[in-house]
Amino acid sequence: MKFVMKPFWGWICVILLLTACESEPTPFPAQIPTVTPDALVSAQTPISITPQATTVRYAIDPLLAHIPLALTGHYEIVSDDRPISPSDLGITYDIGIAPASAEGWGLLPISVSIGVIFRPDSAYSDILWRAIDPPLLIEQLGLSWLIPLHDGTTPATVLRTDLANMGKPDGFMVDMGIIGMMGEAQIQAQLGALFIQTRRIPLSDDNRLIAWANGDIDLMLVSWMNDAEKAQWVNLVGEAYLLPLYRFGIAYIARPDLNIIISDDGLPQVVTE
Incomplete structure (x- = not known):
């Protein structure tokens, strides 16, 4: 019997034969990342860190x-209610100033x-x-290194007579600015002994001149370190209404490894390289 291939199966055989003869496809080359020159320089250049x-x-x-x-x-100001202790040098502070x-x-x-x-x-x-009385004030403070700037010789008996002649035998009330300077409490005590009462008006470094200009206070303590600074107070109230009380020097202590010079204002400062 003669075998005859049907057309359908013939085409299938042809397709399989052609497929077997085709070569394998060539794969695409792998994508290898390349480093650009700028990126290479950045990667190899060390980062400079400026020490603080x-x-x-x-x-x-x-x-x-x-x-x-x-x-x-440029300093970090260290302030405390306690006096500066030399034992804290290098621990809580590097340079300090005190009376x-x-x-x-x-x-x-x-x-x-x-x-x-005074007003x-x-x-x-x-x-x-x-x-x-400045000498009495220094005695009351108990600080022998303060130097009185006025003798304060008016006897209490004379002052009481003057108060009576003013029609104020029992004293009067004044407003005293309080900022935290040495001697404020002692002045209050001295005035109180003559029945002159003082109403405490809290002040700050920023508002005391405003309070004075507004008439809120009758007396307050002030400071100066040279004639120019004293002249500012004299210009404000007049020489007759500025009573000098006492004076004291200033000293400093510093870490021995610091390079210290004295500024034109007479204060120690650190020289940095």
Whole structure:
């Protein structure tokens, strides 16, 4: 019997034969990332890090807290209610200034003077002036390194007679600005002994001149470190209404590894390379 291939199966055989003869497809080449020249330079260039300068800690004794100080340089101001202790040097502070009362500190070529100003237009300013005794104030403070700037010789009996002649035998009330300077409490006590009562008006370094200009206070303590600063208070109230009280020097202590110079204002400052 003769075998005859049907057309359908014939075409299938042809397709299979052609498929078997085709070559395998060539795969696409792998995509290998390349580094651009800029990226290569950036990767190989070390990052420069500028070291941060260490901040110098500058301690100011609480007795100098309200004294305007012309510090030059960038410092971290360290303030505390406690006096500066040499044992804390290098621990809580790097350089410190305080009243010149301790040995081992460097004496600075400046001093601080403290006085009290009165209102020129007050009828009580004259007797307030004469009622304040700077040597007694220093004795009451118990600080032998303070130097009195006025003798305060008016006897209490004379002051009481003057009060009676003013029609104020039982005293009167005045408003006293309080900012935290040495001697404020002692002045209140001295005036109180003559029945002159003081109403405490809290002040700050920022608002005391405003309070004075507004007439809110009758007297307050002020400071100066040179003639120019004193002249500012004299210009404000007049020489007759500025009573100098006492003066004291300033000293400093610093870490021995710091390079210290004294500024034109007489204060120690750190020289950085």
